Structure formats: C-alpha cells, structure tokens
Amino acid sequence: MFAGMTIQEANGYLTGRLVPVYGEGEAAAMADLLLENITGRRGASLLAHREQVLPGHSVAMLEEWTHRLLAHEPIQYILGEAWFMGLKFYVDPSVLVPRPETEELVDWIIRDRTFHADGLKVLDIGTGSGCIPVTLKRKLAGLQVTAIDLSSEAIDVARKNAGALGAEVEFLQLDFLDGESWTGLPVYDLISSNPPYIPYAEKTGMPANVTGFEPAVALFVPDNNPLVFYKAIAAFGLMHLSAGGRMYVEIHEGLGRQTLEVFTSLGYEAELKKDLMGKDRMVRAIKKA
Numbered sequence: 001m002f003a004g005m006t007i008q009e010a011n012g013y014l015t016g017r018l019v020p021v022y023g024e025g026e027a028a029a030m031a032d033l034l035l036e037n038i039t040g041r042r043g044a045s046l047l048a049h050r051e052q053v054l055p056g057h058s059v060a061m062l063e064e065w066t067h068r069l070l071a072h073e074p075i076q077y078i079l080g081e082a083w084f085m086g087l088k089f090y091v092d093p094s095v096l097v098p099r100p101e102t103e104e105l106v107d108w109i110i111r112d113r114t115f116h117a118d119g120l121k122v123l124d125i126g127t128g129s130g131c132i133p134v135t136l137k138r139k140l141a142g143l144q145v146t147a148i149d150l151s152s153e154a155i156d157v158a159r160k161n162a163g164a165l166g167a168e169v170e171f172l173q174l175d176f177l178d179g180e181s182w183t184g185l186p187v188y189d190l191i192s193s194n195p196p197y198i199p200y201a202e203k204t205g206m207p208a209n210v211t212g213f214e215p216a217v218a219l220f221v222p223d224n225n226p227l228v229f230y231k232a233i234a235a236f237g238l239m240h241l242s243a244g245g246r247m248y249v250e251i252h253e254g255l256g257r258q259t260l261e262v263f264t265s266l267g268y269e270a271e272l273k274k275d276l277m278g279k280d281r282m283v284r285a286i287k288k289a
C-alpha cells in the first residue's frame with residue numbers, strides 16, 4: 001500500500017490481497033471492517049466518502065492488519081472486538097471469538113423464559129469473554145449473575161466487558177472439573193455453558209485461524225472422554241440447581257444424542273435443539289421438581 005490512497009482505492013487493494021485466502025465475499029466484508037475501524041465511518045457514510053485520502057499512518061496500519069489476516073489471525077483479535085447479539089465485546093487470544101451458534105443458545109434462554117428475572121440466580125460455566133452472562137444480564141436486568149472460568153486472563157477480559165457494557169456480573173476463577181471447587185458455590189436457578197467439546201483428534205481438520213490463535217484449553221477435550229464437561233455440569237446440577245431449574249449448554253454437533261443421554265441418565269428432563277444450520281447444537285435440561 002502507499003500513502004495518498006483514497007478509501008475506494010484502499011478497499012480495492014485490501015480485497016485483492018485477501019481474496020486468494022478468504023474468497024470474494026469474506027474478503028470484501030473484511031476490507032469493509034478494516035476501513036470502518038480506521039476511518040470511523042460505516043456503510044453509506046464510508047461509501048459517500050470513498051474519495052477521502054487516507055493519511056500515511058492509517059495506510060501503514062491497514063498494511064499491518066492485512067499481513068496478520070494473511071497469516072490467518074482472526075480479524076476479531078486484530079481489531080480487539082467482536083459483536084454478539086448487538087453488543088460489542090473486547091476479545092483477545094485469551095478467549096474464544098464469540099460464535100453465532102452461541103447467540104442462538106442465549107436467544108433460546110431468553111425466548112424460552114417462563115420465569116421472572118428478578119432475583120433469579122444464574123451461573124455461566126467457562127465464561128471466556130463473558131458474552132453469555134453479560135448479554136443475559138443486559139437483556140434480563142433482574143438476574144443475579146455469576147460467571148466462572150479456569151483462566152485468570154479470561155476472567156480479566158470478561159470483567160472488562162461487563163464494566164464496559166454496564167452489566168453487574170460476579171466473576172470467579174476456578175477449575176470446574178475439580179469437584180472440590182463446587183463447595184463454595186450456592187444453588188442456582190439457571191445454568192448456562194459453552195464448554196470445551198472438540199476432541200483433539202479433530203484438530204487437524206480445523207481452520208488455521210482457530211487452531212493457530214484461539215485458546216486450546218477453551219476448545220479441546222480428550223478423545224477418550226469428550227463429554228467430560230457435560231458429565232460435570234450434570235453432576236453439579238444435582239446439588240447446585242434448584243428444583244425446576246434449567247441448564248442450557250452448547251454441544252458438539254456430532255455428539256447430540258450422547259450429550260442428551262448424560263442428562264437424562266441422571267433424571268433430568270432434557271431436549272436436544274438444532275441450530276439454524278440444522279446441526280445438533282444445544283441441550284436444555286430441566287431438573288424435575
């Protein structure tokens with residue numbers, strides 16, 4: 001890239017560089033995002049100012065970002081932001097990039113609501129960026145929300161997002177797979193989780209932008225025990241979920257029936273739900289009164 005480029009010229013240059021790696025549609029969307037971030041203009045405003053000349057430092061920044069994208073780094077980490085259900089979250093490589101499938105999980109919780117939010121105790125397990133608990137708190141203000149994660153770095157990110165988005169959430173760092181860590185936790189009315197669920201054997205077939213940059217601890221589970229987190233969540237609920245309380249978890253698309261069985265075998269009334277792509281993606285488990 002060179003100084004003196006207009007927004008329109010920069011758009012063409014960026015798209016051309018990115019197309020071989022990302023394809024035309026995704027490359028065009030990425031170019032727009034980079035230019036929106038660098039100029040502060042979006043959509044029609046960006047188009048209306050397409051002849052605006054970019055200063056040298058902006059061109060240099062775009063070039064750096066392009067190199068990082070060509071190395072498969074997620075654009076959300078490059079820009080330090082990801083949108084989730086209309087809210088802007090800060091993200092960095094210590095947390096997963098929020099997915100549309102997780103939006104569907106949160107939307108199910110909100111639409112499925114047969115409870116009064118005021119005073120309801122909620123726990124989010126493996127919170128990462130905090131996108132689930134912060135969004136629930138924003139959408140259902142009366143909730144009392146706690147979120148836990150193994151990673152202190154993730155807790156820092158989640159706490160930052162809660163503060164920026166004005167959501168009062170309690171954050172705790174603990175190892176959920178260590179049952180002894182449960183003793184200090186109270187009884188909850190609703191539990192949510194998007195835990196690690198990808199067997200390590202599947203890593204070789206995954207995109208480089210995921211395996212090379214996103215935290216493995218938040219993605220992968222042992223090949224010989226891929227449902228380890230669901231077993232722990234179901235067991236936790238026997239002691240820490242109120243009668244009639246509900247759990248909502250995101251799951252591996254190929255392990256839907258097996259995950260459902262984890263909950264039904266312990267007496268929960270459980271339902272498997274598909275995402276918008278028709279894949280088994282979510283389970284709701286209700287503790288019988």
